[in-house]
Amino acid sequence: MTMTDRAENTLLILPGLVLLVLAFFVPIAQMxxxxxxxxxxxxxxxxxxxxSDPYYLNVLWRTVRLSAIITLICALIGFPLAYIMAHVSARARLWLVIMVILPLMTSVVVRTFGWMVLLSRSGLIPEVLRDMGLVGRNFSLxxxxxxxxxxxxQVLLPFMTLSILGVVTRIDRRLEEAARTMGCGFLQTLRTVVLPLSAPGIVAGSLLVFTLSASSFVTPNLLGGSRIQVLAASIYRSVTQTLDWPFAAAQAVILFVGILVLLMPYARLSGRTNG
Known part of the structure; x- marks a missing residue:
């Protein structure tokens, strides 16, 4: 590569680097x-x-625990959905992808308000549960x-599904046919062939869902209320109510470092696998 080529490449990436520094590294440094x-x-x-405060440690633990539960449920739903989408016709797959992506076209706030209507004491879901005799009169979610x-x-399922779909569609169908020919049943084929080959998509989707869930504010705050605090809501309260910006920044750093620690092993493993 000549000096001219290097200069041209530098000029091409310079705007992106400047934007990255101003939009990411400078705010992180200030925090x-x-x-x-x-x-x-x-x-x-x-x-x-x-x-040293049990209250904030409980908030941190709740954030991690709920994020892990959300990630697990998204993986349990997203993998079968991605597998079905990968094995239907191209036309059916297009419509399924549109159905998965369509909720992303609506604001998270609007979707969360919809869940508030459905889950409230007079909402559809508690009403159905009460009519079935499964809950009491004052039950509310x-x-x-x-x-x-x-x-x-509901908010994060598309990220998991699309991450897995991108990997499942690249799996050679002949591997599944070979497994079935060797005597494997459908479930055994999924467990021994499809699931291991889908692991990169599942891991990538899980990391994406976990990080978005751990840092989410709007949906947990509206559906959980002030009784159930997560770390993002605690940071918001420190900034807007107590005006304790340094403490809010410390909480944000703890959240940032926690997510970074989670991402680093995956980045190293991905680098070794994919170069």
């Missing part, structure tokens, strides 16, 4: 500086406050962890 800001200089008091999980699964 890191603010998280250790104190009256008498840098301090770790904000992190110590978070890690609003302001519960179940409501958060239901709403977040």
């Amino acid at each position: 890191l500086v603010l998280s250790v800001a104190g009256e008498n200089g840098p301090t770790l008091a904000h992190f110590q406050r978070f890690l 609003m302001q519960t962890e179940t409501a958060i999980v239901v709403g977040m699964v």
